[in-house]
Amino acid sequence: MSPLGSSLLALQQADSFFPGGAVAWSWGLETLVADAHLGTSPITTIGRRQRGLRHDRSEEVRAFVEGQLRHRWNSFDRAFLDAAWQAADDLQSLMLLDAQVEALTLAEELRQGSRRVGQSLLGVHVALGTPGAAPYQQNILAGTTSGHLPVVQGLIWQKLGMHRDHCQLAAAHGLCTGLVSAAVRLGVMGHVDAQRVLTDIQPLLLELLDEAPCAPDDASGFTPMAEIAVMRHETQNLRLFAN
Amino acid sequence: MSTALNALPLPQAHPGAARVGIGGPVGSGKTRLLEQLIPRFIARGIELAIITNDLATREDAERVQRSGLIDPQRVIPVETGACPHTAIREDPTLNLQMADALEARFKNLDLILIESGGDNLASTFSLDLVDYWIFVIDVAGGDDIPRKRGPGVLSCDLLVVNKYDLAPYVGVDLPRMRRESAQARDGRPVLFTNCATGDGVDAVVDAISRAVLFDQP
Numbered sequence: 224m225s226p227l228g229s230s231l232l233a234l235q236q237a238d239s240f241f242p243g244g245a246v247a248w249s250w251g252l253e254t255l256v257a258d259a260h261l262g263t264s265p266i267t268t269i270g271r272r273q274r275g276l277r278h279d280r281s282e283e284v285r286a287f288v289e290g291q292l293r294h295r296w297n298s299f300d301r302a303f304l305d306a307a308w309q310a311a312d313d314l315q316s317l318m319l320l321d322a323q324v325e326a327l328t329l330a331e332e333l334r335q336g337s338r339r340v341g342q343s344l345l346g347v348h349v350a351l352g353t354p355g356a357a358p359y360q361q362n363i364l365a366g367t368t369s370g371h372l373p374v375v376q377g378l379i380w381q382k383l384g385m386h387r388d389h390c391q392l393a394a395a396h397g398l399c400t401g402l403v404s405a406a407v408r409l410g411v412m413g414h415v416d417a418q419r420v421l422t423d424i425q426p427l428l429l430e431l432l433d434e435a436p437c438a439p440d441d442a443s444g445f446t447p448m449a450e451i452a453v454m455r456h457e458t459q460n461l462r463l464f465a466n
Numbered sequence: 467m468s469t470a471l472n473a474l475p476l477p478q479a480h481p482g483a484a485r486v487g488i489g490g491p492v493g494s495g496k497t498r499l500l501e502q503l504i505p506r507f508i509a510r511g512i513e514l515a516i517i518t519n520d521l522a523t524r525e526d527a528e529r530v531q532r533s534g535l536i537d538p539q540r541v542i543p544v545e546t547g548a549c550p551h552t553a554i555r556e557d558p559t560l561n562l563q564m565a566d567a568l569e570a571r572f573k574n575l576d577l578i579l580i581e582s583g584g585d586n587l588a589s590t591f592s593l594d595l596v597d598y599w600i601f602v603i604d605v606a607g608g609d610d611i612p613r614k615r616g617p618g619v620l621s622c623d624l625l626v627v628n629k630y631d632l633a634p635y636v637g638v639d640l641p642r643m644r645r646e647s648a649q650a651r652d653g654r655p656v657l658f659t660n661c662a663t664g665d666g667v668d669a670v671v672d673a674i675s676r677a678v679l680f681d682q683p
Contacts, residue, residue: 410617413558413594416594461617463617
């Protein structure tokens with residue numbers, strides 16, 4: 224596939240309009256907001272025409288996105304996405320990668336989130352008739368594999384013809400967009416600050432992508448605060464998100 | 467000479483219109499509240515304009531335009547593309563554009579009331595769009611709404627519980643609803659209104675005025 228064709232596919236797959244089920248997941252952000260770890264919004268209102276002067280929490284959101292991008296996606300998910308892309312024609316290898324993600328993801332809520340988003344994405348591609356989607360879904364339905372997000376992304380996007388680096392770009396950008404979108408819906412920031420965070424994170428994203436992904440055997444994830452928040456999520460009274 | 471000039475007070479630029487959002491579920495009485503607010507603000511000498519985010523028709527805008535309460539040209543509808551949440555939160559740009567256009571057209575506007583398209587309890591306004599926002603629920607919608615602690619109920623600047631007069635007819639324990647509303651709001655303001663008669667609306671006008679029109683005489 225031409226670079227432009229692959230870029231176009233990446234735009235479509237990374238677009239928040241693409242129905243991959245990611246909209247319902249905050250990956251710990253909702254609990255952190257509820258526990259005021261992202262700062263608190265002011266109780267008192269301010270004078271007219273002073274919009275934007277309220278306490279700006281974009282730095283806290285940016286730090287959360289950076290943590291997720293650097294210490295969860297880049298060092299863990301990316302390794303399995305890339306390995307799945309290379310093993311897209313080898314069902315046994317894909318299932319082995321899926322099993323590794325399952326075994327290495329400590330928090331139940333993270334495992335469940337990765338499985339459910341992966342299976343949602345796969346379901347859309349089954350409906351679209353994307354090659355390789357239906358057979359992999361059969362294995363999930365049969366209980367022989369889990370359908371974790373990075374494995375499904377690697378499989379499906381390789382079958383669509385997306386270039387290896389475009390897959391990583393789409394996955395990383397989709398993660399950042401999803402987190403910032405969740406922050407907007409949680410009332411943490413407005414639409415302009417959200418885009419500012421996405422713009423500010425781009426140099427880091429490109430720096431990370433500039434280096435080769437690690438191998439699955441070297442994969443690691445370390446986001447303790449977010450993981451504890453994810454684990455505490457199920458006991459929260461108010462829950463807009465699934466984790 | 468220069469000292470004397472410096473001593474003169476600088477001319478005060480008009481601060482622009484305060485923008486106040488009115489959100490809440492369909493049927494809770496947002497448009498009725500608007501109709502009660504308009505004459506009260508006009509009577510106080512407030513230069514006012516209205517934006518309505520109609521869900522599927524222009525009915526709310528046309529209702530306010532035809533009410534005779536306000537110059538119809540000061541009432542503008544905004545279409546929401548079937549996404550009332552999005553138009554006031556994730557992508558409020560059309561509402562911002564309309565508010566800017568109203569301020570450009572009507573100089574010295576003090577207040578723009580922005581009515582949302584009617585949504586559910588998760589509806590919230592972007593603080594990039596409004597300075598202050600009100601969430602309207604109603605007694606007939608069920609006395610469990612404050613207990614459900616939706617983001618609209620929790621995070622608005624002012625919670626208005628409308629149609630309190632209907633409590634005996636819909637089996638609602640009003641004192642309990644008042645108590646649970648106050649608990650959910652944790653000290654932030656809650657007002658009870660009957661927008662059919664205007665009962666309680668003066669307190670809403672006072673709350674808005676205190677919050678964003680404090681520079682008015």
